[in-house]
Amino acid sequence: MPVHDLKAPEAARTHRPVVVIGAGQAGMSASWYLCRAGVDHVVLERNERFHAWKNQRWDSFCLVTPNWQCRLPGHPYRGDDPHGFMLKDEIVDYVEAFADSFDAPLREDVTVTRVARRDDGVYEVDTDAGLWSADHVIVASGGYDRPVTPPYAADLDPSIAQLHTRDYARPEDVPPGRCLVVGTGQSGVQLMEDLRIAGRDVALAVGPAPRSPRLYRGRDATDWLFEMGYYDRTIAEQPDPKATEAKTNHYMSGRDGGHEIDLxxxxxxxLQLYGSVTGMEGTTIRFAPDLERNLDDADKSYLGIRDMIDAYIAQQGIDAPAAEPFETVWRPEREITEIDARAEGITSILWCIGFRPNYDWLRVGCLDDTGRPVHRRGVCDVAGMYFLGLGWLHTWGSGRFLGVGEDAEHVTDHIIRRLAEPEKRRLKA
Known part of the structure; x- marks a missing residue:
């Protein structure tokens, strides 16, 4: 991949006031606001726009949040099923229609290889298609670049296939035999269910993910939480912001009209359940003795959401159906801490334990010691550097269709104000 001379003369580069990196919903939302304000910019996308929605979701994928939460700028959901859950192809149609609603200055198949900041505050954006420069850079490349697998995965017997969420499109992608799904975030439980519906033999390693009600007291739980202002709470208002950022999403499903998932x-x-995976060696797989605790904690989260909704209904005097009684329908008789995968018929592992972003190309001092962006609602202390589309960038909805547009408006407003400042004052910011 070519690397261009960052000291090249201005004539050798293409300058824009704003360069947006990434053409998913975050980057395209930023472009929508910049287009509306008449700000010259370019959106650079290494694949095609909305690549992840088109190519990195399994066939039966659907939204977990109701369609009414799709609120991209100027393009709210207008379909006839606001309380339904769009399937993968319908999501692609939705985001493509949003992109077609304005004329974004998009350059596809352009990979950014380096971003650096000069002493005068101008950013150099090196790509495999030439060198750009900008006064402002919005990083909207998302947090799903590197699939996470633990180091001990390399010690598993190679006869047992290993796949990651990104490798899975349909049950046929999994070899015959029992599949151990690892992880109980939204992806893990949905892929476990997808395999079971297809009649496949599957087991599940249960992590500490929380779970949520789906339909509760006559409405979807997310409807209640939205009305209660729960989704308006900012990361700064959380008791422990770092812990909140690290939390796994509550699991439930939008499949077939939406339902709860009670493991x-x-x-x-x-379904065979185990605790969290702690190690692998040959055909041996080890688990923590935390299955019962993880199930109890998931139920605690589930009941906590119900309690919040109950309190709100009582406080507001809302006439709502009575709550369904809660029942613990199963408990493990013992904690299994080690198995021989071959003896258990396990022929594959499906890792569903998340992703990490890749900022190796970002040569700007805006990351902390762990590689996470340092910002306030997407605005970095390094003047002219911004982030969009990350989970809990500002609120729960920041990484979702619900809140990404509001964050994009905030970031682009900040840029528009800077562009309106006198040149000397702006460069000193």
Whole structure:
């Protein structure tokens, strides 16, 4: 991949006031606001726009949040099923229609290889298609570049196939035999269910992810939480912001109209559950003795959401159906801490434990010691550097269709104000 001379004369580069890196919903939302304000900019995308939605979701993928939460700038959901859950192809149609609603200055198949800041405050954006410069850079490349697998995965017997969420499109992608799904965030539980619906033999390693009600007291739980202002709470208002950022999303499903996922009910019906995976060697897989605790903690989260909704209904005097009684339908008889995968018929591992962003190309001092961006609602202390589309950038909805547009408006407003400042004052900011 070519690297261009960052000291090249101005004539050798293409300058824009703003360069946006990434053409997912975050980057395209920023472009929408910049276009509306008449700000000259370019959006650089290493693949095609909305590549992840088109190529990195499994066939049965659907939204977990209701369609009404799709609120991209100037393009709210206008379909006839606001309380439904769009399937993968419908999501692609939605984001493509949003992109078609304005004329973004988009350059696809352009990979950014380096971003550096000169002493005069101008950013150099090196790409495989030439050198750009900008006064402002919005990083909207998302947080799903590197699939996470633990180091001990390399010690597993190679006869047992290993796949990651990104490798899975349909049950046929998994080799015959029992598949151990690792992780109980939204992806893990949904892929476990996808395999079971297809009649496949599957087991599940249960992590500490929380779970949520789906339909509760006559409405979707997310409807109640939105009305209660829960999604308006900012990261700064959280008791422990770093812990909040690190939390796994509550698991539930939008499949077939939406439903809760109670792993105890799956276990009662024959699904083999284990605790968190702690190690692998040859065909041996080890688990922490935390299955019961993880199930209890998930239920605690579930009941906590119900309690919040109950309190709100009582406080507001809302006439709502009575709450369904809660029942613990299964408990493990013992904690299994080690198995021989071959003896258990396990022929594959499906890792569903998340992703990490890749900022190796970012040569700007805006990351902390762990490689996470340092910002306030996407605005960095390094003048002219911004981030969009990250989970909890500002609120729960920041990395979702619900809140990404509001964050994009905030960031682009900041840029527009800087562009309006006198040149000397702006460069000193």
């Amino acid at each position: 105890r009910a799956f276990a009662r019906d024959g």
